Amino acid sequence: MFLAWNEIKRNKLRFVLIIGVLMLVSYLVFFLSGLANGLASLNREAVDKWDASAIVLTEESDKSLLQSTMAIGELDTIEADETAVLGQINAIAQTGDKKANVSIFGIERDGFIMPVVTEGEEFSQENEVIAADALKEDGFKLGDTLKLSSTDESLTIVGFTDEARFNAAPVLYGDLATFQRVKFGEGAAENEDQINGIVVRTDDVSNITSNKELESIESETFIENLPGYTEQSLTLNFMIYFLFVISSVIVAIFLYVLTVQKISMFGVMKAQGIPSGYLARSVIAQTFILAAVGVVVGFILTLISGAFLPAAVPVAFDIFTMIIYGLILIAVAILGAVFSVLTIVKIDPLKAIGG
Structure with missing residues (x-):
């Protein structure tokens, strides 16, 4: 030395x-x-935020949440400690001259994947959403009315939550009725029982569902199969x-x-x-x-x-x-x-x- x-x-x-x-x-x-x-x-922020063990999707979806469609009644076939239904659709949200790609999550208020609001309040009625705080960087704020590229429906931001991006897009959390109206438009009433997946918390993810058309995917595996991840x-x-x-x-x-x-x-x-x-x-x-x-x-x-x-x-x-x-x-x-x-x-x- x-x-x-x-x-x-x-x-x-x-x-x-x-x-x-x-x-x-x-x-x-x-x-x-x-x-x-x-x-x-x-x-993966939004998925990590769930703190879930696995997600149940249709077997033919190739582990893609967007490509999975099932009836909400499938919830009865799931054996887990906690379950939460989830609908998801991508869209472009616009207010004034501000635009952003977003991922819209349809959830139930009493589900464990309901996010903690860091600013504003929780949604209480249809077409109200909690937005990822990443949207603040694009100029979005509380009370903004969002027009969506995929529908004539408009959404109102009533709250913000942190760490809520999915596949690089900020998430908008709304109730299932809001999700179905955005996704199906005039046909929402006919498809009111349609969701994309069921998020679960359980110790054993191998035997979550008895339905052969569904498959349970561990959270980390689900993340690894996100496009481009x-x-x-x-x-x-x-x-x-x-x-x-x-x-x-x-x-x-x-x-x-x-x-x-x-x-x-x-x-x-x-x-x-x-x-x-x-x-x-x-x-x-x-x-x-x-x-x-x-x-x-x-x-x-x-x-x-x-x-x-x-x-x-x-x-x-x-x-x-x-x-x-x-x-x-x-x-x-x-x-x-x-x-x-x-x-x-x-x-x-x-x-x-x-x-």
Whole structure:
């Protein structure tokens, strides 16, 4: 450690450049992890808010809530501790010059998926809705009357709730009658018993329903099958994993070049009786210092950047995940130093000093 630290102090510019590269790589890794978490939250907030064990959909729906249609009477076939019916339809909501893609949930007021109102009040009659507070960012407010692209019906925002986005769209919660009027229009009376799914809480999700036309899907599986969710997560995670490899290669190249430049010095030190193990440990210690400083600076810069990002940027930093990624970056940097260590071990003192 003594040798490693003294060399860093004597060659500040050279090692600052290495720290800078590691800082930029770690900054990108941390930011991508925050982006991955943020985009995942856009898709799953409303489902996580249910705190449910599973959801029951029709077997032919291919695990898609929108494609599932069943009679509300199917609720009688469900065996679970708690159940809540759910209707869902997508639409474009407009008030004045403001527009937004929304997902409309039809629910029962006494169901466990009824959201907690953070501003305003709960819906009490048809065509009243509780809106996701994400709509505030688009300029929507309490009392706004919303015109919908899919129907002549108008909805009124009477309350707001937090963390309520489904498949990246803010959710509007209304009663089942409102949902059916929006979805079926003039035919609402004929389809008043139609819903899309049944959300359940239970300890055993394997035998929820006896109806072979229905299937119970665990909440996490349901989320993974949301359109684009898995593909998006895999893409960002692969980018992060490739950055780990890139970080290792960058450190390996830098340290190898530095080691080659110091072959004669290492040869003299070995000729003086300093063992290869001591020199190898010095290189590893030096790499640890450089990587640790670069990762910590990248970590701090990421948090500072996150504090100034606009709300429209879907970034959500998970400190625990960032710490894990930081430790991995330090580990792969040390792994990259192995090539330099092997070079030091193979140095012949006599050849290195020109003997």
